[in-house]
Amino acid sequence: MSEEEAKSPEDSEEANGDGLLHMTRRKFLWLTGAGVVGALAVGRFGCYSTEQWEGQVLARWEAHTMAAAALALIPDEPGRWPTEGPTPWEVAANVDRYLSGMPQAMLREIRGMFVLIEQGTLLGCGIRRFTRLPAAKRLDVLLTIRDRGEMFALAFEGIRALCYVGWYQDDHTWQRLGYDGLMIQREGPPAVPTPEQSAPYQELVAEPGAVPRGVL
Amino acid sequence: MIYDASTFDLPIRIKTDLCVIGSGAGGAAAAAVAAELGLDVVVLETGPFVPPSVMNQREEDMMPALLRANGSQTTTDGRCTIIQGRALGGSTVHNTNLCKRIPDAILDEWEETRGMKYLPRSRWEEIYQQVEAALDVSPIESHRVNHHNQLFQRGCEALGWDSGGLLHNRNGCVESGFCSLGCSYDAKNNAAKIYVPRIVEADGQIFTHCQAVRVLHRDGKAYGVEAVALEPTTRRSMGSVTIEADQVCVSASATGTPAILLRSDIPDPSGETGNRLTIHPALVAAGEFDKPVRGWEGIPQSIASSEFLDFEAAHPPQDAGDAARARAEEVGHRTWLIPVFAHPMSTATIMPGWGKEHRRLMERYDRMAVFTAMVHDRSHGTVRPSGELDLDIEWSPAEPDRRELLFGLARTAELLFAAGAKRVFAPHRPLIELEPGDSLSPLHDIDLTTGAIDLNAVHPMSSVPMGDDPSNAPVDSRGKHHHIDGLWVADGSLFPTSIGGPPQLSIYALGVHVGQSIADL
Structure with a gap:
């Protein structure tokens, strides 16, 4: 031929x-x-908003996913963000700071969790990624992931816990709880950084650049 | 002096007599005693030095600074959170300062089953007295019992259950309630306050941000430690720190110690290293009261109940009859009840649900009391190294512990109602909510294997259990390894079983014991 x-x-x-x-x-x-x-x-x-992100641990897309999950899980109703606390983006920033220094194995699991959530709509043949869904739909996706059980359920619990880590570390969320916050910020006994109390600890610390004994 | 290894000119190689891995209760005490007895000592601590002056009472700052995995360490299946310290002073920096000796029934059992020729009862008495004096252990005065603990006591009295005050190691306590985040007032007589200054005074050296990777050994003899300096923020390796030492004492906790030994290929024909982990698993229930409880205020734990903790029944002698053995298997002899409370961020992560349900639960935060049932466990978990710096923990309750845990959870609910709670919540998924008079059977029916409820533990132990017979123990009752000369263990790993109460006092005591044994050799 x-x-x-x-x-x-x-x-x-x-x-x-x-x-x-x-x-x-x-x-x-x-x-x-x-x-x-x-x-x-x-x-x-791609195409994540160009909102400024200076996270040390979370990539920009992970921060978007974190903020989107917060918007689904924290309010009384998905999308109706409460006024008393940090913004969803601030929740993501709070989480980023909290995750700094986590063991590498755990960070790998957390990154896997973000991939699962952001792209988890594929499990239901959805076209749009998690962060592009309306808040109520995002909650549906998260619950679908949870209902798959085992490691999926752990991923749901992980993102849920991170939402509250990012939300309840903010002082402005405490009044609703009746929690009066840090004692060192209230009237009361002084904390330790008085010179006479902190001095003994400072005397234990070697000068910067000091070389330990026994170097070979 | 205390050196920050991340500032060293790396790589670095240092020679000393004794290298102690870990600066918690066991390591700090062992290092102090050995240094005072004339040994040149280097202590390696993975975490930072966090003096009281930088403790700011904020969960998001102090948990990453003081706790392993920033307070998120779990078993590999994610179902049990295991809180451990990773700062100079180890877990003694964030614990709630409870001091309790190991009960006689357990020490009797250890003598019967493990030999313990270097740790007879007279020796325990001696080292306990030394440590109690050093830590200034005293009863928590009744006027310091906060409202939360008073409710606990009221519930016990209403039910006719045993309850009583506890001993602690604090001086100058201002009752801030922030013990679990480190004491800004320096009132805790912890390892960093009591033993670290003694190490430095005796010319010992401490390297923070320095994680031991493996023990170096050849021909049956330890000769040092391979470690790395960690970048303080990312905690990634910056370069190697090699310690040459004829004696190595591993005190990296009941999770860290077996991980290091296994990573180092330390021989153990008994097969017990890393395979007998116990953790004192616990479940919590919360009760809602009409009036504010404000459980975060004051000394967190000052009253406990041993109504269901019967060491004599749980530990019958080896020659006991069938009836005593059958009784030991009954439920209700291995549960310790005690109040427990957390600040908002940690509480919120434990509370189940999301959205409106979760927010409504958190709105009750100031009117909540939380009681926990901690089980003197028998199930054995495992610890394995993961890569050069991490480790994997597996632990799940065998049937007797599962029954004991659920029994304990039901007792916490009973106690909360007796204390006046109008509603009790178990942080189960979905939430279990009970009202006075409701059956407690939903609590007994919880399936612990599905992750529907979170287990918590703060006392990992017994993962390198001591015993004088090399065929069934990796280390002897001095803490000396049976198969590698110059290798020692000094931490909660050494307990042959779980001990049913706060372990810090006994870990300090073992540190003193092992430190003296090393120096005496």
């Missing part, structure tokens, strides 16, 4: 120079498909 005989009809069209912008139907379909996949990929993995 000659090369020309082996061509498919689409290839024949290309040879004839017909079709949109000299494009074969196959190439058109391929490019269209690639475009859709690309758009989905961008929609899935």
Whole structure:
């Protein structure tokens, strides 16, 4: 069989120079498909808002996922953010600070949790990623993940706990609880940094740059 | 002096007589005693030095500063949170200062089953007295019992249950209630306050931000420790710190110590290293009261109940008859009841639910009392090293412990109602909410294997159990390893079983015992 005989009809069209912008139907379909996949990929993995993020642990997309989960889990109703505490973005920043210094194995698990949540809509054949859903739908996604049990349920518990770590460390959330906060900020006995009390500890610490005894 | 290893010119190699891994109750006491007896000592501490002057009472700052995994350490299945310290002074910096000796029935059992020729009862008495004097252990005065603990006592009295005051190691306590976040007032007589200055006074050296990776050994003899300096914020390795020492004492806690020994390929024909972990698992229930309880105020734990903690029944002698053995298996002899309270962030993570349900629960925070049932456990968990710096913990309750835990949870609910609670919550998923007169059977029916309720533990122990017979123990009753000369263990790993109460006093005592044994050798 000659090369020309082996061509498919689409290839024949290309040879004839017909079709949109000299494009074969196959190439058109391929490019269209690639475009859709690309758009989905961008929609899935890119285009996060450019809001300033200076986190040390969480990547920007993870911070967005954290804030989106907070908006679903913390308010009385998803999306109706309470006025007394930090913003969802501040919750994410609080969580970022809290996670600093976590063991690497645990950080890997946390990153896996964020991937699962952000892309978890795929489990239900959803097209839009978690952060692009309305708050009520986000809660549905989180509960779907939880209901799968085992490690999925642990991921739900993980993001739920992080929401409250980020929310309840803020002083402004305490009044509703009747909690009067730090004793060192109230009237009362002074904390230790009085010179006479802190001095004994300072005397135990080597000067910066000091070399320990016994260096070989 | 105390050196921050992250500031060293790395790599660094240092020679000393004794390298102690860990600065908690066991390590600090062992290091202080050995240094005072003339040994040149280097102590390696993974965490930072956090003096009272930088303790700011904020959970989000102090938990990462003082606790392993920032307070989020769990078993590998995520179902049990295990809180442990990782700062100079170890868990003694954040604990609630309770001091209790090991009961006679347990010491009797250890003598019967493990030998303990270097730790007869007379020796325990001697080292307990030394430690109690050093820590200035005293009863918590009745006027310091806060409202939360008073409610606990009221409930016990209403039910006719045994209850009583506890001993602690504090001086100058201002009753701030922030003990679990480190004491800003320096009232805790902890390892950092009592033993660290003694180490420095005796010319010992302490390296913070320095994590031991493995014990170096060849031909059956330890010759040092391979460690790394950690970057203080990321806690990643910055470079190696090698300690050359003829004696190595591993005091990295009942999780850290077996992980280091196993990573080091330390021989143990008994197979017990890392395989007999006990943790004192606990469940909590919360009760809502009409009036504010404000459980965060004052000394957190000053009253406890041993109504269901019967060491004689739980530990019959080896030659006991069938009736005594059967009784030992009955439920209700291994549960210690005590109030427990946490600040808002930690409380919120324990409370179940989300959204409106969770917010309504938290709105009751100031009117809540929380009681816990801690079980003197028999189930054995495991510890394994994970990579060079991490470890994996597995522990799940065998049937007798499962029954005891649920029995204890039901007793906490009973106690809360007796104290006047109008509603009791078990932090189960979904929430279990009970009112006075309700059956407690939902608590007995909880399936602990599904993660529907979180277990908590703060007393890991017995993962390198001592015993004088090398065929069934990795270390002897001096803490000396049976198979590697110059290798010692001095922490809660040494307990052959769980001990049913706060372990810090006994860990300090073992530190003194092991430190003297090292120096005497």
